[in-house]
Amino acid sequence: MEIKVLNISGKETGATVQLPEAVFGITPVDHAIYLDVKQYLANQRQGTHKSKQRNEIAGSTRKLYKQKGTGGARAGSIKSPLFNGGGRVFGPQPRDYSFKLNKKLKSLARKSALTYKAQDNNVVVLEDFTFDAIKTKNYINLVSALNLTNEKTLLVLPAQDNNIYLSARNIQKVKVTYADQLNTYDVLNCGKLLLTAGSVKTIEEAFAK
Structure with a gap:
């Protein structure tokens, strides 16, 4: 699946990104998703x-x-x-309350969730970017430029970026995570999945095995 790359102003850059079929185009397995989400929620319990x-x-x-x-x-x-x-x-x-799941099953669950997002056209790819300073207003402007102000969004970054992470921390319906920490629950819980060009490559390397 080919998706146009946008900048942080919400405009097309002219570039495109090919979402790997091995990650975003598999046959989803709902039971794997159920087990992975069940484990995630169970692990959140203090007990x-x-x-x-x-x-x-x-x-x-x-x-x-x-x-x-x-x-x-x-x-x-x-x-x-x-x-x-x-x-x-x-x-x-x-x-x-925690319990164990096999790595292959968890990987299948993540790929299934990503496939559902791609099938529903809820994946947005941005060019790699960063903020010069930690300002909540910067991230609000980003979400506004993409017309996602009232949408629950999940931004996936390829590597740690405190300026972006801390700028988005206090905004409702917004979450920022990193490609190596991506989980099934967060993918399904968001309305729009925001990826950067770099995070697409990182996700492909992690899951397209």
């Missing part, structure tokens, strides 16, 4: 939830009242889950 069981509650273990003759149910401790302030039965405990 620090915790409730106290009856053996962890601070309180007396004195028997509340005599066993028989009260007309009520027998009770042995104020820490029983049946009483207000007692322990919780089978409550949440700290745990690790």
Whole structure:
């Protein structure tokens, strides 16, 4: 698939970029996408939830009242889950939600997500650029020039660029990442995928194997 290259003013440069078929033109596998997104979201969970069981509650273990003759149910401790302030039965405990996926499956999921973006014409290629200084206004002007002000966008850079990354950090519906950190969730979560000419080459080298 051939795409015209735009500059940061939103105008065509006259150059074109060929999106590699091995990355942007495969047969998408939805189940691979599902597993990769599921793993990504699971890895975001802290897993620090915790409730106290009856053996962890601070309180007396004195028997509340005599066993028989009260007309009520027998009770042995104020820490029983049946009483207000007692322990919780089978409550949440700290745990690790992460799980493993094979590298080939994760690569297939990313390529499937990129293919969907290309099929829906939601891929925009920009010429390689940088900002002279860290200014949020610079990135706002970039998004505005591309008529994507109200669109959720993901800009993929070929290498680390703090001027661009920090300029976009505080803008809603905007995310900047690097080609070697690209993940399936971010690709699917954005409306428009913004690539640079350099990042297309980096993505091809990483995934077209």
